[in-house]
Each structure stands twice: as structure tokens, then as C-alpha cells.
Amino acid sequence: MGVGGTGSLLTLGFLAVVxxxxxxxAQAPPEGCVACHLEIGDDRLVTPAKEFQEDIHxxxxxxxxxxxGGDPKAAGMEAMDPAKGYIGKPGRQQVVQVCGRCHSDARxxxxxxxxxxxxxxxxxxxxxxxxxxxxxxxxKVATCTSCHRAHTIRPPSDPRSSVHPLxxxxxxxxxxGDAKYMKGYPVPTDQLEKYRRSVHWKMMSVKGDLSAxxxxxxHGNHGAAPPGVSWVGNVCGQxxxxxxxxxxxxxxxxxxxxxxxxxxxxxxxxxxxxxxxxEMLGLGAAAVCTRCHSSEDRGGKTAAAMREQIDTxxxxxxxxxxxxxxxxxxxxxxxxxxxxxxxxxxxLVKARATMHAFTIExxxxxIEPGLQISAKAYERGVRALEExxxxxxxxxxxxxxxxxLIGGLVFKIRQLERR
Amino acid sequence: MATPDRRQWGVWQWLDERIGLAxxxxxxxxxxxxxxxxxxxxxxxxxxxxxxxxxxxxxxLLLLYYRPSAEEAYESVQFLMAEVQFGxxxxxxxxWAANLMIFTLFVHLFSVWxxxxxxxxRELTWLSGMGLLGLALGFGFTGYLLPxxxxxxxxxxxxxxxxxxxxxxxxxxxxxxxxxxxxTGATLTRFYGIHVAILPALTVFLLGLHLFLVxxxxxxVPPNVEGHQAARRVMPFVPNFLLRDLVxxxxxxxxxxxxxxxxxxxxxxxxxxxxxxxxxxxPEWYFMFMFKTLKYLPASILGIEGEIVGVIGFGLGGLxxxxxxxxxxxxxxxxPSHLFTMIGIMVIVYMIVLTYLGYTEVATQ
Numbered sequence: 001m002g003v004g005g006t007g008s009l010l011t012l013g014f015l016a017v018v019x020x021x022x023x024x025x026a027q028a029p030p031e032g033c034v035a036c037h038l039e040i041g042d043d044r045l046v047t048p049a050k051e052f053q054e055d056i057h058x059x060x061x062x063x064x065x066x067x068x069g070g071d072p073k074a075a076g077m078e079a080m081d082p083a084k085g086y087i088g089k090p091g092r093q094q095v096v097q098v099c100g101r102c103h104s105d106a107r108x109x110x111x112x113x114x115x116x117x118x119x120x121x122x123x124x125x126x127x128x129x130x131x132x133x134x135x136x137x138x139x140k141v142a143t144c145t146s147c148h149r150a151h152t153i154r155p156p157s158d159p160r161s162s163v164h165p166l167x168x169x170x171x172x173x174x175x176x177g178d179a180k181y182m183k184g185y186p187v188p189t190d191q192l193e194k195y196r197r198s199v200h201w202k203m204m205s206v207k208g209d210l211s212a213x214x215x216x217x218x219h220g221n222h223g224a225a226p227p228g229v230s231w232v233g234n235v236c237g238q239x240x241x242x243x244x245x246x247x248x249x250x251x252x253x254x255x256x257x258x259x260x261x262x263x264x265x266x267x268x269x270x271x272x273x274x275x276x277x278x279e280m281l282g283l284g285a286a287a288v289c290t291r292c293h294s295s296e297d298r299g300g301k302t303a304a305a306m307r308e309q310i311d312t313x314x315x316x317x318x319x320x321x322x323x324x325x326x327x328x329x330x331x332x333x334x335x336x337x338x339x340x341x342x343x344x345x346x347x348l349v350k351a352r353a354t355m356h357a358f359t360i361e362x363x364x365x366x367i368e369p370g371l372q373i374s375a376k377a378y379e380r381g382v383r384a385l386e387e388x389x390x391x392x393x394x395x396x397x398x399x400x401x402x403x404x405l406i407g408g409l410v411f412k413i414r415q416l417e418r419r
Numbered sequence: 420m421a422t423p424d425r426r427q428w429g430v431w432q433w434l435d436e437r438i439g440l441a442x443x444x445x446x447x448x449x450x451x452x453x454x455x456x457x458x459x460x461x462x463x464x465x466x467x468x469x470x471x472x473x474x475x476x477x478x479x480l481l482l483l484y485y486r487p488s489a490e491e492a493y494e495s496v497q498f499l500m501a502e503v504q505f506g507x508x509x510x511x512x513x514x515w516a517a518n519l520m521i522f523t524l525f526v527h528l529f530s531v532w533x534x535x536x537x538x539x540x541r542e543l544t545w546l547s548g549m550g551l552l553g554l555a556l557g558f559g560f561t562g563y564l565l566p567x568x569x570x571x572x573x574x575x576x577x578x579x580x581x582x583x584x585x586x587x588x589x590x591x592x593x594x595x596x597x598x599x600x601x602x603t604g605a606t607l608t609r610f611y612g613i614h615v616a617i618l619p620a621l622t623v624f625l626l627g628l629h630l631f632l633v634x635x636x637x638x639x640v641p642p643n644v645e646g647h648q649a650a651r652r653v654m655p656f657v658p659n660f661l662l663r664d665l666v667x668x669x670x671x672x673x674x675x676x677x678x679x680x681x682x683x684x685x686x687x688x689x690x691x692x693x694x695x696x697x698x699x700x701x702p703e704w705y706f707m708f709m710f711k712t713l714k715y716l717p718a719s720i721l722g723i724e725g726e727i728v729g730v731i732g733f734g735l736g737g738l739x740x741x742x743x744x745x746x747x748x749x750x751x752x753x754x755p756s757h758l759f760t761m762i763g764i765m766v767i768v769y770m771i772v773l774t775y776l777g778y779t780e781v782a783t784q
Contacts, residue, residue: 402676403673416662
């Protein structure tokens with residue numbers, strides 16, 4: 001489902017494995033099927049024929065018979081002869097094999113898209129969906145065409161595609177957000193709603209960052225499954241590497257695992273990951289630490305101390321930033337100091353990441369250089385403002401001297417001309 | 420000034436014997452300035468000269484810190500502005516005095532035009548003055564790039580691109596100015612050389628000629644004043660006029676100091692040739708009317724590219740300006756020349772309106 005994954009259709013029939021031992025070669029449309037189906041007057045039959053014209057498979061030269069079998073050369077109903085491999089609408093289990101017939105064949109796929117992976121069916125067999133369908137015969141679960149809508153399949157990079165990053169949540173949510181449909185499955189149905197409130201969705205939908213995670217980035221696409229408690233951290237750590245590294249070495253990593261608590265998601269939630277802020281740390285009202293710790297225990301004290309360190313650097317950075325901006329607006333040249341102050345901001349970011357090691361020392365290591373940089377920048381801001389005052393006073397003095405000289409000259413001119 | 424007592428001084432005498440100070444003093448005493456209702460305009464030339472002296476002095480001081488390469492130029496100016504004692508003052512005065520000088524130069528030019536001071540025998544004074552105007556604009560154009568900041572970089576890119584529109588020699592001129600096909604460190608070094616060596620050398624020559632001619636012909640009295648005023652009033656140049664000049668110069672100095680203290684020259688971001696051009700790049704204000712005219716011209720005029728027509732137009736305009744003393748035959752014959760007064764006023768209005776539009780209309784890429 002992901003952009004880098006397989007935006008592909010798994011389309012060829014179960015029965016057809018016997019009928020067509022080899023993947024079908026591309027055959028130029030239109031075939032006889034389309035001519036009749038467009039005229040037939042029944043929407044169920046017209047729509048697929050109409051939609052398929054914009055499908056990636058049609059664009060690559062495949063026709064209806066590539067998936068449905070039959071005789072592309074026959075003009076009438078005889079085209080749909082089961083003896084000629086016609087399978088009609090493939091069943092849900094059948095779909096996997098229909099699609100996999102081409103999409104699992106590296107040699108065949110190379111002709112059309114050498115970069116496309118060919119392990120979708122293998123992955124699908126390991127997924128929650130695949131295991132239920134293929135092992136338990138549960139036909140309610142998703143199969144290829146549930147996500148890659150048959151007849152309108154487009155590459156994931158196409159914004160109209162059902163597996164475009166912006167559409168993935170909606171596509172998964174079509175089933176997973178439907179409480180009625182999901183009845184009987186031990187899965188909540190509020191994920192889509194929660195995800196829509198998350199910072200990840202905000203990044204994607206508001207800031208337009210298509211690399212922000214959506215369902216498949218954490219759950220996998222063809223191999224979709226819920227991340228296990230012990231490997232949630234690995235999943236989040238794909239992007240949040242520094243935090244994940246600190247966390248992996250921390251006391252919490254072991255304790256959470258023992259408690260059966262899902263790593264990162266213990267504090268940050270899973271689908272509803274909101275923007276993390278300093279207020280989450282410490283013993284304040286919005287702090288997540290208080291769920292387990294109090295001001296009495298060591299953990300609570302550590303949390304409060306780490307928060308204090310971060311708050312101090314933030315305040316010092318803000319102070320330096322404000323004074324430099326004031327100096328800059330007054331026309332003073334402080335760009336070098338502003339440039340250097342960026343390092344303090346970096347230190348703050350690093351401290352916030354290192355905090356996931358949950359030790360005061362680790363945070364201190366990042367905070368201290370940041371404090372030094374901020375103090376230096378603040379001092380330069382003060383110097384710049386002092387210099388500004390000096391300039392203004394200097395100007396006043398020189399203007400007085402100049403005016404006195406002018407006065408003297410005017411007096412001299414009058415004296416001269418009076419004679 | 421030279422008094423009989425002073426002449427007794429040893430040094431005076433020693434110098435007098437060697438360079439003829441007494442002759443100079445005599446010359447200075449003889450020099451007079453006409454007094455009439457338009458006398459105020461006589462101060463503009465001196466004011467421009469004073470500002471030029473400020474430029475020379477501050478320019479030489481800037482040279483002590485400035486490093487003319489793409490790698491170091493911006494940093495050296497930044498260092499000068501932030502670390503060097505009074506570096507900000509020197510650079511700000513250099514930048515402000517440059518603008519004021521061009522302004523007084525334009526006022527001087529148009530006052531000479533409208534008062535018809537170019538009439539015989541002062542055609543060469545006019546020509547040398549026009550040459551000095553060209554040099555001043557050249558100083559402005561080359562100096563603007565030297566801090567190597569984003570705005571200057573792109574303004575120079577556009578400016579040198581326009582020279583490419585000059586027929587026949589355009590592309591050669593563009594390459595000659597840029598020192599290559601693009602504005603690069605080579606352009607910066609070239610502009611630096613032009614700014615601190617070539618233009619000053621030419622200025623010394625032309626300014627010398629201009630001042631010599633002013634001295635030789637004296638101040639021109641406007642024809643309308645000359646005809647109506649029976650008894651001509653005059654004042655001695657030394658010391659009366661010179662002292663008045665000094666008052667003006669001191670006032671200019673106070674204004675410069677205030678501008679430098681309250682609006683120090685900005686530096687902005689370092690030029691990045693790979694960055695896209697910032698929105699609303701503008702040339703220096705004195706090029707704005709030309710820049711805006713080129714923007715208004717349609718893409719094609721009578722089958723010729725609009726920009727080429729514009730550049731040819733300005734070339735012809737410049738040539739006309741240069742030849743005003745020879746074209747205005749009525750003034751030369753001592754008759755009133757309303758046509759040239761009108762043309763002068765129209766040129767002023769055109770420049771003001773276009774400059775105004777350049778700063779008020781929505782910025783375009």
C-alpha cells in the first residue's frame with residue numbers, strides 16, 4: 001500500500017492456474033468484451049468496462065481476458081467460454097492467485113516495471129488478512145482488490161489511486177472504521193478517527209508531507225499486522241531514530257516489555273499520536289510520567305529534574321533570541337550571533353530526544369553546551385544594544401558640534417557682510 | 420585668507436617662491452559668484468563634490484577590511500559591520516553618501532539644464548559633467564554588488580542581462596562586465612577593480628577638467644536674470660560663498676551621521692547563485708525609472724524585442740542629453756528656449772513618476 005511498495009493489482013484466477021499456466025502477455029485493447037459491455041445497459045457491467053480504460057493495466061496493454069480469461073478474439077458470447085479459460089468475476093480467494101500469477105513472477109514483471117517488488121503474495125500470506133482468508137476461509141477480510149480497486153488500479157504515486165499516501169487511511173478505514181462490518185473481530189474501530197487527530201495525519205494532510213506515516217508505514221501493507229508490543233519501538237524508530245536509540249538503552253524499555261506495555265505508544269499513544277511537547281515530561285498536569293510516578297519516587301524526581309533542565313535552556317534560548325531580534329530590528333549587525341544561537345536550539349532539540357534515555361546526566365550533556373551558547377549570544381545582544389545607545393549618544397554629540405560650527409559660520413558670514 | 424601679515428611668514432614665503440601662492444591667492448580674491456534669485460542652485464555642484472570627497476575617504480577606509488572574492492566578500496563586510504570599531508559608521512556613511520551624491524548630482528544636472536547654464540562657451544563643462552554622471556552611475560552599479568549579498572547579486576544579474584540587449588555588441592558587453600557567462604566571483608573581482616581603480620582614475624581626469632572649466636568660465640548667470648537685472652550683484656567666492664558652502668557641507672554631514680546611526684546600511688543574506696531569485700528584486704533607486712520602463716514595454720515592438728527597443732531608446736536619450744548644448748540653438752543665440760525647458764521638465768516628471776511606480780507597484784519576480 002505504501003508509496004515504495006507495490007501499487008499493483010493481483011489479478012488472475014484460481015481456476016485459471018490450470019487454464020493458463022503462464023502469465024498472459026499484454027494484448028492491445030479494445031477487445032470484443034468492451035464493445036458489448038459498454039452497450040449492455042446494466043451499470044454493473046458497463047462501469048467496469050468504462051473504468052478499466054484508465055486502469056494502469058489497460059495503459060500497459062492488458063485487456064479484460066488477462067484476468068477474466070476467455071477468448072479475446074471472439075466477438076460474441078462465445079468469448080466467455082469456460083473451456084477457453086473464462087472465469088467470470090474471480091472469488092476473493094481466487095483474486096490472490098489471479099493477481100499473483102503475474103505479480104509474483106519476477107521475470108514477467110521486469111518487462112513492465114523492474115523496480116516493482118514481487119513478494120506481495122508471500123507477504124500477504126503472513127498478514128492478518130491473508131492468514132484468515134487462506135487458512136480460515138474468512139472471505140470478509142481484505143484481499144488484493146479490497147485496497148487496489150479492480151478496474152481503477154493506478155500507481156500509488158497517482159493522487160487518484162486508492163493507495164496514494166493521502167488515501168491509504170480512508171482505504172483501510174473503509175473496513176476498519178466500520179463497526180458493523182468489523183463486528184466479531186477483536187479489533188477496535190476508532191483507529192481512523194484517532195489517526196485523523198494525530199500529528200502524523202496533520203503533517204501529511206496540512207503540511208503536505210507525504211513521507212509522514214499512514215497505516216501501512218507502521219503495519220506494513222501486503223503483510224499488514226498489528227506491531228507486537230516488543231517491536232513497537234522498532235517501528236517508530238524507523239523515523240524517530242535518536243529517540244528510539246535512547247529509549248532502547250533505557251530502564252523503561254525493559255520495564256515496559258515486562259509490563260506488556262507497548263514501548264513508545266505507552267506515553268505517545270498509537271493511532272492518536274499527538275504533537276509531543278515539553279509539558280508531557282515532569283509532574284505537571286499534562287505530564288504522562290504521572291501515570292506511573294509521583295513526586296515521591298525516584299522516577300518522578302528524575303522526570304521533574306529533566307523537565308527543569310529543558311525549561312531552563314528553552315528560557316535562556318528565548319531570552320537570547322529575543323534580544324538579538326531586538327538588536328537586529330534596530331539595525332545592528334548580529335547575524336553571526338544569530339547563526340551561532342542556532343546551535344543552542346539544536347541542543348534543545350537533542351536534549352528533548354535524549355530525554356528518552358530517562359537519565360538526568362544524558363539530558364545535562366546536551367543542555368550545558370546549549371546554555372553556554374545562549375549566554376554568549378545574549379551577551380552579544382546586550383553589547384549590540386549598548387553599542388546602539390553609544391551610537392545614538394555619539395550622534396547627538398556630533399550633531400551638537402556640527403550645529404555649533406554651523407552657528408559659528410553663520411555668525412562669521414554675517415560679520416563679513418556687515419562690513 | 421592670505422593677508423599681508425601672513426605673507427611675512429617664513430613658510431608662506433618659502434612656498435610662494437616655489438609654487439606661486441600669491442598668484443593663487445590673487446585668483447581666489449578675484450573669483451566672484453553672481454547673486455540673484457537662482458543662486459541657491461550654485462551650491463549643488465559643490466555639495467556633490469563634498470559628497471564625493473566623503474566617498475573617497477570612507478571608500479579608502481573600507482578598503483582596509485574589504486576582501487574582493489566570492490568566498491570572503493560577504494564575511495569581510497559582516498566582520499566590518501559587527502566587529503570593527505566604527506566599521507558600521509564608515510560603511511553606512513559610504514552607502515548613504517553615495518545615494519545623496521547621485522541625488523545632488525541629478526539636481527545639479529537639471530538645475531544647469533533649466534537655467535540653461537550649458538550655453539556657449541560652457542558646452543565642454545556640460546559634456547564633462549555628463550561624463551561624471553556616467554561615472555557616478557558606474558560607481559553605484561559596481562559598488563552595489565561588492566557586499567555580495569542576495570539582493571545585490573540578483574540585481575546585478577538582471578542589470579548585466581540588460582546590457583545583453585544592446586544591439587551588436589550586447590553579448591560581448593555582458594560577458595565583458597561579468598567576466599564570463601554568469602555573475603560569479605570573477606564578476607565581483609572585476610567590479611571591485613572597476614570601482615576602486617578604473618572609475619576613480621577617470622573621475623580624477625574628468626573632474627579636473629570640469630572644475631578647471633568652471634573656474635575658467637565662472638558661474639553662469641541664467642539668461643532671464645542676465646537680461647532683466649540691470650545692476651549685477653556679486654559676492655566674493657572666498658570667503659563668503661565658501662563659508663556658505665561649508666554650512667551646507669556640515670549640514671550634509673549631520674544628515675549623513677543621523678542616517679547612519681538610525682538606518683545603518685543593511686547586509687542581508689549572503690548571495691547564493693544556486694538559490695532562486697527573491698521576489699521583488701529592485702535595482703538602486705536611480706536606475707529604477709529605466710528598470711520600470713523596460714518592464715512596461717511590450718514583449719515585441721514593430722517586430723523588435725521590447726527590451727532591445729528600450730535599451731536603444733535609453734541610448735538615444737543619453738545621446739540627446741549629452742548633445743543638449745549643441746541641439747538647443749535658440750539658447751545658444753541668446754533667445755528664450757521654451758522647448759528645451761519643457762523637455763527638461765518632462766524628463767524630470769518621467770523619472771519621478773516611473774521611480775514612484777517602481778516602489779509602489781506590486782513586486783514581481
